[in-house]
Amino acid sequence: MSLATTGRHGTRRVKALLAPxxxxxxxxxxFAFVGTVDPNEPGHYPTCPFxxxxxxxxxxxxxxxxxxALAHLDPVAALGLNPLAVAMIPFLVFWWGRWVVRAWQGRPRRTTLAHPAWLWAFLAIVMVYWVVRNLPFGAFLAP
Incomplete structure (x- = not known):
């Protein structure tokens, strides 16, 4: 069945899926660009301002x-560079998948990503990670 013959509901589904x-x-x-243009070589990307x-x-x-590292299928190196970023990937994939399912079902987008307590907990984890990776005993978290 082509997009032209999917009907009104099918067209809405396709439009709803465009954003995700x-x-x-x-x-x-x-991922393709960063996987191709190596950030380990100087001159390709700006330095982190902070x-x-x-x-x-x-x-x-x-x-x-x-x-x-992930684009080159090296999860061990990726974990050594930024374990928080690697740990976030399953959550981001989950939220993106939930967005796709809701769009396909024609359900409205949620205005909240998660319960505020989870967002505050995530913010606390990021802040602790930020501090610890700059302390001597947290050097293993530094890139």
Whole structure:
């Protein structure tokens, strides 16, 4: 059955899927680009502004090299560069999948990502990670 013959409900489903499929395409493009253009070689990407100004690692430091390692199917190296980014991937895939299912079912988008307590807990984890990776005993978290 072609898109032209799917009817009114089918057309709505296709339109509803455009946003999550666009996010998937953009994510794939980022993975392809960072997987091709090595962030370990100087001159390809700008330095993290927080690292440049303070000399300290932010929670995102090492994420591009993590993406590069994952694009080259090296999860061990990725975990060594930014374990928080690697740990977030299953959650991001889950939320994206939930978005696709809701769009396909024609259900309205939720205005909240998760319960506020979960978001505050995540923020606390990021803040603790940020501090610990810059302390001597947390050096194993540094990229």
């Amino acid at each position: 499929l666009g996010v998937a395409a953009a994510t794939g493009a980022v 690292l440049w100004i303070t000399g300290l690692y932010c929670p995102g430091c090492g994420t591009m090299r993590t993406i590069h």
